[in-house]
Each structure stands twice: as structure tokens, then as C-alpha cells.
Amino acid sequence: MAIGQAAAGTPGGGSALGRALAPLLQPRTLTATIYLLVSMFVGLTWHVVLATGLLLGVGTLIIWIGVFVLALTLLAWRGGAWLERRWVRAMLGVHIPDPYRPLPAGSLWRRARVLAADPATWKDLAYLIVLFPLGLIWFVVTTTLWTLALGLLTAPLWFWIPADGGMALFNDGVRANLVVDTLPEAILAAVAGAALCVAAAWVVKGMAAAHGAVALALLGPSQNQLQARVEALQASRDRAVDSAEAERRRIERDLHDGAQQRLVALAMDLGMARAKLETDPAAATALVGEAHEEAKRALAELRDLARGIHPAVLADRGLDAAISALAARSPVPVGVDVSTGRLPDPVESAAYFVVAEALTNAAKHARAAEIGVRIARHLDLLIVEVIDDGAGGADPAKGSGLRGLADRVAGVDGHLTVTSPPGGPTVIRAELPCGS
Amino acid sequence: MRVVIAEDSVLLREGLTRLLADGGVEVVAQVGDGPGLVAAVDAYRPDLAVVDVRMPPTHTDEGLRAALEVRERAPGTAILVLSQYVEERYAGDLLAGGAQGVGYLLKDRVADVGEFLAAVRRVGDGGAAIDPEVVAQLLGRRRKADPLATLSPRELDVLSLMAEGRSNAAIADRLVVTDGAVEKHISSIFTKLGLPAAPSDHRRVLAVLTFLRA
Numbered sequence: 198m199a200i201g202q203a204a205a206g207t208p209g210g211g212s213a214l215g216r217a218l219a220p221l222l223q224p225r226t227l228t229a230t231i232y233l234l235v236s237m238f239v240g241l242t243w244h245v246v247l248a249t250g251l252l253l254g255v256g257t258l259i260i261w262i263g264v265f266v267l268a269l270t271l272l273a274w275r276g277g278a279w280l281e282r283r284w285v286r287a288m289l290g291v292h293i294p295d296p297y298r299p300l301p302a303g304s305l306w307r308r309a310r311v312l313a314a315d316p317a318t319w320k321d322l323a324y325l326i327v328l329f330p331l332g333l334i335w336f337v338v339t340t341t342l343w344t345l346a347l348g349l350l351t352a353p354l355w356f357w358i359p360a361d362g363g364m365a366l367f368n369d370g371v372r373a374n375l376v377v378d379t380l381p382e383a384i385l386a387a388v389a390g391a392a393l394c395v396a397a398a399w400v401v402k403g404m405a406a407a408h409g410a411v412a413l414a415l416l417g418p419s420q421n422q423l424q425a426r427v428e429a430l431q432a433s434r435d436r437a438v439d440s441a442e443a444e445r446r447r448i449e450r451d452l453h454d455g456a457q458q459r460l461v462a463l464a465m466d467l468g469m470a471r472a473k474l475e476t477d478p479a480a481a482t483a484l485v486g487e488a489h490e491e492a493k494r495a496l497a498e499l500r501d502l503a504r505g506i507h508p509a510v511l512a513d514r515g516l517d518a519a520i521s522a523l524a525a526r527s528p529v530p531v532g533v534d535v536s537t538g539r540l541p542d543p544v545e546s547a548a549y550f551v552v553a554e555a556l557t558n559a560a561k562h563a564r565a566a567e568i569g570v571r572i573a574r575h576l577d578l579l580i581v582e583v584i585d586d587g588a589g590g591a592d593p594a595k596g597s598g599l600r601g602l603a604d605r606v607a608g609v610d611g612h613l614t615v616t617s618p619p620g621g622p623t624v625i626r627a628e629l630p631c632g633s
Numbered sequence: 634m635r636v637v638i639a640e641d642s643v644l645l646r647e648g649l650t651r652l653l654a655d656g657g658v659e660v661v662a663q664v665g666d667g668p669g670l671v672a673a674v675d676a677y678r679p680d681l682a683v684v685d686v687r688m689p690p691t692h693t694d695e696g697l698r699a700a701l702e703v704r705e706r707a708p709g710t711a712i713l714v715l716s717q718y719v720e721e722r723y724a725g726d727l728l729a730g731g732a733q734g735v736g737y738l739l740k741d742r743v744a745d746v747g748e749f750l751a752a753v754r755r756v757g758d759g760g761a762a763i764d765p766e767v768v769a770q771l772l773g774r775r776r777k778a779d780p781l782a783t784l785s786p787r788e789l790d791v792l793s794l795m796a797e798g799r800s801n802a803a804i805a806d807r808l809v810v811t812d813g814a815v816e817k818h819i820s821s822i823f824t825k826l827g828l829p830a831a832p833s834d835h836r837r838v839l840a841v842l843t844f845l846r847a
Contacts, residue, residue, distance in 0.1 A: 493741060503718070508718075525770040
């Protein structure tokens with residue numbers, strides 16, 4: 198009743214009432230309610246899984262199986278946290294970025310060590326442990342509020358059903374002192390129920406916000422990580438600006454030294470031909486022929502230059518077509534396996550230039566006999582891999598091509614790894630985030 | 634032969650018109666975009682439409698799309714698509730409806746006036762003209778157990794020219810051999826690649842391209 202009065206006593210005015218009712222009408226309240234009800238069971242499940250996994254793992258550590266069990270448990274909870282992030286985003290509308298450090302390429306053992314050293318892994322564990330007690334609170338409060346509110350609201354429909362006459366709202370076992378058994382009482386109960394619904398929506402909103410905050414704190418990146426990320430972004434932006442500048446200089450040079458020189462020669466040939474047209478027609482014809490050839494070479498050069506800046510086929514037909522065309526032009530046989538549809542332009546562009554540069558390197562420096570290109574989407578990452586059987590020994594620190602590539606990949610927030618032991622094989626791998 | 638030109642660059646449009654007129658081809662209409670081409674073909678029913686791939690408003694491949702629409706509305710119209718760049722995929726779109734009266738050439742080829750006029754006539758007469766660069770892309774594609782490896786260098790030359798849409802006589806002329814020698818090479822190629830013997834020139838182009846793209 199007190200709650201009902203509080204709600205009824207809200208000062209009048211459409212906007213204030215509208216604001217008070219807003220949470221009740223938002224679809225988010227429904228999804229949040231579902232989330233709050235389910236989280237206890239999710240938490241309970243993780244308690245069972247984690248207790249079993251960790252105890253079993255520690256117990257069998259002495260016979261080595263434990264290592265395997267523990268690693269499996271760790272992977273399971275990382276996966277659980279990953280799922281939980283998406284689930285929280287879908288139901289509570291709280292966006293939590295994955296805070297993980299990039300995993301290195303290499304042996305399973307090396308990956309496991311990085312995984313275990315990542316603080317995010319342990320915060321994931323803490324979250325899954327906290328999920329059950331939190332979920333328990335959410336479950337109790339949510340069920341109590343909503344059943345009471347909906348029960349009261351619908352009182353006029355069923356107050357006459359109970360055999361002993363009326364519905365006991367409060368019963369201390371000795372005497373029922375608050376019983377709804379007449380229509381006016383039922384209507385009063387319905388009004389209170391309606392008010393309670395509004396209140397329940399507000400409480401749900403509050404609990405959802407509280408849970409969102411806990412999830413963000415435990416599942417999200419830490420302050421240090423955010424700081425490091427800002428610095429990394431700053432650095433990659435600087436390099437992207439630098440590399441764009443270098444690219445513009447290269448284009449300018451190519452235009453001046455290539456096509457423009459050819460056009461100068463062409464104009465010269467034509468000028469001389471015109472001068473000789475009357476006096477020496479044979480020489481003039483030869484000069485015109487030369488000018489013709491020069492013009493065709495200039496055209497070819499301009500076409501190559503344009504393709505190097507941005508291949509039209511990439512924009513029109515996507516990665517598969519563009520990479521196939523690249524492969525067909527390569528002097529070394531290239532096997533292509535592209536299994537992805539259209540992606541955002543910057544991602545397609547970065548992937549294309551990774552492959553283009555890697556193919557050039559493999560053919561020019563590594564003296565490879567065979568190259569493989571594989572592009573596949575893995576969750577929200579695009580994985581680009583170029584493998585060649587050449588001499589190896591490629592070093593991003595030395596070659597400006599590979600260095601520029603790393604900058605280009607960093608420009609779209611991706612990650613480039615080059616594995617190239619002397620003697621080969623060379624594996625160039627780019628991981629490019631492509632949205633979810 | 635009556636021709637419609639669709640090209641948004643006025644300079645090139647005028648140049649093409651002059652070049653074709655000099656070569657004895659009648660240019661009945663010039664337009665600057667895709668819808669214009671479709672309307673002009675409806676109005677003039679030309680034998681051939683010469684189409685630039687990139688035209689307003691998006692400057693991507695509306696020429697190609699307009700060409701495909703023309704082929705659908707007026708199937709008898711031959712199409713010669715010109716482009717600043719050629720890629721095998723676009724050729725695939727264009728040839729999906731057959732290789733009869735289809736051409737796909739790099740714009741640069743206009744510079745070789747004689748060759749270009751020959752290609753225009755070939756396409757207008759229901760033949761094919763595929764840019765050597767596209768053919769090179771197709772031939773450059775590597776595959777496991779490459780059947781092309783069984784061809785002799787001479788046979789590869791003949792295969793390239795055949796894929797470009799050239800007739801036996803033109804191939805013989807280009808390679809400076811007799812018609813009979815070309816025929817012998819071609820039947821050997823078809824046997825080695827397991828291709829069905831094709832009667833006419835354009836069917837042969839289609840067979841070869843289908844094989845190369847597979």
C-alpha cells in the first residue's frame with residue numbers, strides 16, 4: 198500500500214508521469230527481467246562446472262592429467278565469459294569490449310602461458326563465481342516483485358475463485374487480516390498492483406544497471422588496459438598518417454618519373470614529326486609510330502599505378518575476385534582460398550594489400566616456388582594468411598614493405614605477425630577485426 | 634554497320650565516333666549514361682553498342698549492367714564493352730549469356746586502330762573479342778594437375794588467340810603459319826583438354842573460356 202500511495206502521490210503533469218511510466222513500457226525491461234531471472238541458473242551451472250573442473254584438475258595434477266583438465270576448465274571459463282559479454286549486451290544493452298591480450302602464434306604451451314598470465318582470464322573467473330550469489334538476489338527480488346504486482350493487478354479476475362472466500366494477502370496463520378473478497382477490494386488491489394508494476398520496472402532497471410556495472414568491471418578492460426589501448430591507438434594513428442604521407446610521395450614520384458616522362462617523350466616525338474612532315478615524310482612516319490608506342494606504354498603505366506592505389510575490382514566485386522586477379526598476375530603459382538562475403542571497405546582494402554605485398558615479397562625476395570593464400574572469417578576477426586615455401590628470413594624491422602604493411606593493418610586495429618625462420622617457410626598472418 | 638556509343642567522357646566519345654566513321658561504321662547515336670544507352674538501343678535498334686564500363690552516377694560498373702539490360706531487351710544487339718581496367722570476373726558476367734556478339738576490351742586497345750576496328754566488326758558480326766589481358770589472367774591461373782602443362786608453347790599461343798575470339802584465318806595470320814597448321818593445333822588442343830569439338834568461332838571461344846574459368 199505504501200508503494201501504491203507513493204506512486205499515486207507523484208506530482209501531476211504529463212511529462213513526470215510519462216517519465217515514471219517509461220521503464221514499464223521499454224522492451225529493455227522485459228529483456229532485463231529475463232536476464233535477471235536466468236542469471237542465477239547460469240551462475241549455478243558455472244559453479245558446478247568450475248568446482249568440478251578445478252577440484253578434479255588440482256586433484257589429478259600429480260598424474261599430469263590435471264594440467265590438461267585445468268587447461269580445459271580455463272578455456273571453458275574464457276568461453277563462458279565471452280558468451281556472457283554477448284548475452285549482457287543483448288539483454289542489458291551494456292557493451293563490453295573483449296579485454297584479451299592478442300594470442301601469439303606458436304605452440305599450444307606458449308598460448309596457454311599467455312592465456313594464464315592475462316589478468317582478464319582471472320577476472321573472467323571471478324565474474325563467473327560472483328554470478329551465482331548475485332543471480333540469486335536478482336532472482337528472488339524479481340520473482341517476488343513481479344508475481345505480487347501481476348497477482349494484485351489481476352485480482353478482479355479471480356478474487357472470487359478461492360474456496361474459503363477471498364485471497365489472503367497476508368496470513369499469519371492465526372487470522373487472515375488482509376483478505377480480498379469483495380469487488381471494491383479487488384479493484385483497490387488492482388490499482389495497487391498497477392502501481393507496483395511501475396515500481397517493479399524501476400527496480401528491474403536498477404538491478405540491471407547494477408549488474409551491468411559489475412559485468413563491465415569484471416569482464417571489461419581495466420583502466421591500465423584502456424590507457425595502454427589509447428597509447429597503442431595513438432601510435433598506430435601516427436604511423437597511419439606517416440604511411441599515408443609516404444604513399445602520397447610514392448604516387449607523386451611514380452607519376453612524375455613514369456607516365457609524365459613518357460608523355461614528354463611522346464609530345465617530343467610528335468613535335469619532331471610535325472616539323473619533318475613536309476621535308477622527310479618517312480622519318481615523320483617513324484616518329485609517329487614511336488609516339489604511338491610511347492602513348493600505349495604510358496597508358497599501361499597509368500593503369501598499373503591506379504591499380505596499386507586502389508584496385509577497382511576490389512570495390513566492385515570484393516576480396517575473392519580481387520585476390521584471384523592478384524594471384525593470376527603473380528609470376529609464382531598461387532593457390533587461393535577465400536571464404537568470406539563482402540566486408541567493410543577498410544577491412545577489404547587492408548586484407549588486399551597484405552596479400553599484394555606478401556605476394557610481391559615472396560616472388561621478389563624469397564624466391565618461392567609456391568604460395569598459398571587463405572582468407573577466412575573467424576567470429577568477428579578476418580584471418581588473412583599467406584604462406585610461401587621460399588628462403589625465409591623476412592624481417593619487418595628491415596624491409597619497409599612489411600613495416601608499411603604492419604602500419605596499414607594497425608590502421609584498422611588489426612594485428613600482423615610474420616614468422617619467417619631462415620630456410621623458410623614464411624607465414625604472414627593478419628588478424629583484422631571486421632565488426633560483429 | 635550501325636552503332637550506338639555510350640561513353641561519358643566527351644573527348645573519348647568524339648574520338649571514338651570519328652575513328653568508327655573513318656573505318657566505315659555508322660554511328661547512329663551517342664549517349665553518356667546507362668539509361669541513355671537502353672533508350673537509344675530501343676529507339677535505333679543498332680547492330681552494335683559500344684559501352685564504357687564506368688559511367689555516371691556511381692562510376693563503378695553501370696555500363697556493364699546497362700549492357701546486360703540491353704542484351705535482355707534486344708537480344709540481337711551485339712555488345713562491345715570498353716574499360717579502363719579489365720578483370721576476368723567482369724568478363725564472366727558479360728559472357729554468362731553466351732559469347733555471340735560479345736566483346737570486352739581494355740580502352741587502350743583503341744590506340745591500335747586497325748585491330749580495334751577489326752574487333753568491332755567481329756563483334757558486330759556475332760563473333761567475340763576478349764582482351765588479351767583477360768586471357769592472360771585466365772591462363773595465369775594455377776591449378777593442381779594443370780592440364781595446360783600438356784600443351785606445347787605453340788599450342789598455348791593458339792589457345793590464347795582462340796580465347797580472344799580470333800578466327801582460324803586471323804590466328805594463322807598472326808602466327809605466320811598456314812590455316813591448315815592452325816586447324817591441326819586446334820584439334821590437338823581440344824583433344825588434350827578434353828573439350829567437345831565446337832562448330833563456330835564464338836562457340837569455340839565459350840568452350841575455351843568455360844574451361845579456363847573452371
